Amino acid sequence: MAKITLTVNGEKRSAEVEDRTLLANFLRDELKLTGTHVGCDTSQCGACTVHVDGRAVKSCTMLAAQAEGCEVVTIEGLAKNGKLHPAQAAFTECHALQCGFCTPGMIMTTAALIKQHPQPTDEQIVHGLEGNLCRCTGYLNIVKAVKHAAELQKAK
Amino acid sequence: MYSFQYRKAKSLAEAGEVLAKDDEAKPLSGGMTLIPTLKQRLAQPTQLVDIAGLPELAGIDNKNGVLTIGAATRHADVAGSKVVQDAIPALACLAAGIGDPQVRNRGTLGGSVANNDPAADYPAAVLALNAKVVTNKREIAAADFFQGMFTTALEPGELIVKIAFPLPKAAAYCKFPHPASGYAMAGVFIAQTGDGVRVAVTGAGASGVFRWTEAEQALARGISAEAIEKLTLAADDINEDIHGTREYRAQLVKVMATRAAAALSGKK
Ligand SMILES: Cc1cc2nc3c(=O)[nH]c(=O)nc-3n(C[C@H](O)[C@H](O)[C@H](O)COP(=O)(O)OP(=O)(O)OC[C@H]3O[C@@H](n4cnc5c(N)ncnc54)[C@H](O)[C@@H]3O)c2cc1C
Ligand code: FES
Ligand code: FES
Numbered sequence: 001m002a003k004i005t006l007t008v009n010g011e012k013r014s015a016e017v018e019d020r021t022l023l024a025n026f027l028r029d030e031l032k033l034t035g036t037h038v039g040c041d042t043s044q045c046g047a048c049t050v051h052v053d054g055r056a057v058k059s060c061t062m063l064a065a066q067a068e069g070c071e072v073v074t075i076e077g078l079a080k081n082g083k084l085h086p087a088q089a090a091f092t093e094c095h096a097l098q099c100g101f102c103t104p105g106m107i108m109t110t111a112a113l114i115k116q117h118p119q120p121t122d123e124q125i126v127h128g129l130e131g132n133l134c135r136c137t138g139y140l141n142i143v144k145a146v147k148h149a150a151e152l153q154k155a156k
Numbered sequence: 157m158y159s160f161q162y163r164k165a166k167s168l169a170e171a172g173e174v175l176a177k178d179d180e181a182k183p184l185s186g187g188m189t190l191i192p193t194l195k196q197r198l199a200q201p202t203q204l205v206d207i208a209g210l211p212e213l214a215g216i217d218n219k220n221g222v223l224t225i226g227a228a229t230r231h232a233d234v235a236g237s238k239v240v241q242d243a244i245p246a247l248a249c250l251a252a253g254i255g256d257p258q259v260r261n262r263g264t265l266g267g268s269v270a271n272n273d274p275a276a277d278y279p280a281a282v283l284a285l286n287a288k289v290v291t292n293k294r295e296i297a298a299a300d301f302f303q304g305m306f307t308t309a310l311e312p313g314e315l316i317v318k319i320a321f322p323l324p325k326a327a328a329y330c331k332f333p334h335p336a337s338g339y340a341m342a343g344v345f346i347a348q349t350g351d352g353v354r355v356a357v358t359g360a361g362a363s364g365v366f367r368w369t370e371a372e373q374a375l376a377r378g379i380s381a382e383a384i385e386k387l388t389l390a391a392d393d394i395n396e397d398i399h400g401t402r403e404y405r406a407q408l409v410k411v412m413a414t415r416a417a418a419a420l421s422g423k424k
Contacts, residue, residue, distance in 0.1 A: 002162055019162035019204075020194075043192045044337065046258060055232070055261040061191045062262065065162045066184075066206060109257065130338065131256025 002065040008033070009077025017064050024048045026064035027074055035075035035104045039133070046132035049105035050074045056112035058131070075104035078111060086152035087111045087145075096145035098136035106132050106142060114150045157194045161203040168212040168317065171205050172292050176313035183207050183315055185228055185267035188259050212317060213266065218243045221323050227266025227316040232257070234265060244285070246327040246345070250277050253331065255338040266316040272364060274305045274395060275339035277331065279365040284345035284356035285327065288320040295320075304363040324349045328419040330412040331359065334399060341400060342408035344368075346416045352376055355413065360405045362395045371413055381418040384410060 002021075005014040008031060015030055027033045027050070038060055039047035048060040051073040078085040084092070087110040097103045106129070113120060113128040120128065125146045134142060162184075165171035175181050181203040184190055193199050207213060213228035216239050223243040225234060234240055235252035254260055254268075254277050268278045269289065282289070282298045289296045292315045301309050310316070324347040331343030340359030347354045353375040355368045374383040389409050394402035 018159065020157045020159050022157075022191075041195055043188070043195075043259075046256070049258060056258050057261050058258045060195075061188060063162060063187070063191070063204075065164075066187065066208070068164070112257070128257055131258040 021064045024059040047105040049108040087149040090145040090149035094145035096141040102134040164206045186263040188263035231260035274364045280345035280356040280358035284347040328416040330415040344412040
């Protein structure tokens with residue numbers, strides 16, 4: 001067993017977990033933060049994307065123990081003071097989802113992307129979303145939403 | 157996943173000792189290859205020794221004509237490093253094209269080179285640039301390091317500490333990525349070095365990364381796309397799988413080499 005302490009959405013959390021526990025399972029099963037989705041077992045779909053120390057990572061491909069001492073932000077931690085994050089608002093306004101399964105991961109990736117590229121080009125958006133698969137939308141509205149998210153972020 | 161013991165190494169020496177004592181223990185770096193392998197139950201290590209945070213494995217520096225990158229440096233940090241961009245732009249560009257952003261945010265240079273996946277990008281750069289793989293025991297020349305698919309000169313308990321890339325006069329990398337994973341269907345790294353032109357091919361060889369000597373000879377007379385267009389790469393030793401036949405891959409290698417040569421000749 002591994003004793004871990006990490007910060008999740010601004011709150012310090014300590015737990016004892018099996019060494020092999022994946023961060024995604026820790027978030028979902030232990031902390032009941034089920035907004036982080038698990039859509040594959042090949043590390044390809046990105047539905048499980050969270051931020052660890054400010055970087056988008058696939059929480060299904062990281063051990064909870066590796067996150068010891070880290071700052072983790074999940075989709076549940078993105079809205080601040082009851083106000084949606086620009087990426088969340090943009091996905092809603094642009095109707096960038098159908099079933100919504102990929103959406104938490106898409107939004108976490110988008111939030112990291114617009115931080116890195118405040119005015120992303122189409123090329124940067126498409127390249128930046130390579131680690132996130134959507135089986136419904138065909139991506140058009142998702143790309144629009146990322147652009148819109150950048151605009152909302154700027155206007156903030 | 158089978159169960160294992162996770163242990164965060166406090167020093168390179170400690171990691172080396174633990175691994176030397178336990179044949180079934182494995183080093184864990186970015187985990188972007190090892191964790192998916194464990195999830196598929198394709199490996200059953202007793203312990204994972206986390207080396208990602210070791211200071212001995214960190215750092216990027218350019219000194220005396222050699223760019224040295226610590227083994228635990230993440231792909232995103234190689235891609236974003238001003239030092240790498242200035243010293244060997246083709247290497248920064250290669251790192252920026254590995255997998256996807258999330259993979260680049262965790263995967264590391266050392267993990268990729270140690271793994272020697274026949275479709276991985278870094279091995280092409282290491283071989284073409286004639287880099288040295290520095291371990292906790294010795295220095296290994298690129299030519300001796302890669303020994304066929306997923307096989308390297310690393311001994312049990314031996315860890316890559318850093319990789320030293322002699323600066324080329326110029327270099328270019330072009331790959332045809334698999335549309336789903338980003339791994340190379342064919343990737344060609346061309347380097348103009350003090351010892352002549354070196355051409356390394358990844359993604360295509362039936363026994364992993366290799367040097368395409370005919371292309372090197374053709375380019376020695378001058379870098380141009382036309383020099384490659386005249387060549388035919390024999391398909392005998394090319395890998396064949398569900399993603400493509402050996403003939404298709406041999407052709408892809410030629411196209412990628414042509415593009416890399418064109419990029420280089422345009423720069424001159
Ligand atoms: C979806 C996806 C897409 C990908 N696309 C690409 C791609 O396009 N191109 C590409 O090249 N790669 C790709 N990869 C692989 C990725 O680059 C990995 O990061 C890399 O292969 C392994 O590095 P790591 O640090 O994650 O190593 P780990 O997974 O931690 O380790 C890999 C192996 O190396 C050993 N090891 C690790 N570090 C050391 C060391 N310092 N010394 C000795 N042994 C060590 C481990 O024990 C293990 O056996 C992809 C991976 C995924 C999940
Ligand atoms: S669940 Fe993590 S990549 Fe698919
Ligand atoms: S909205 Fe259904 S998978 Fe993306």
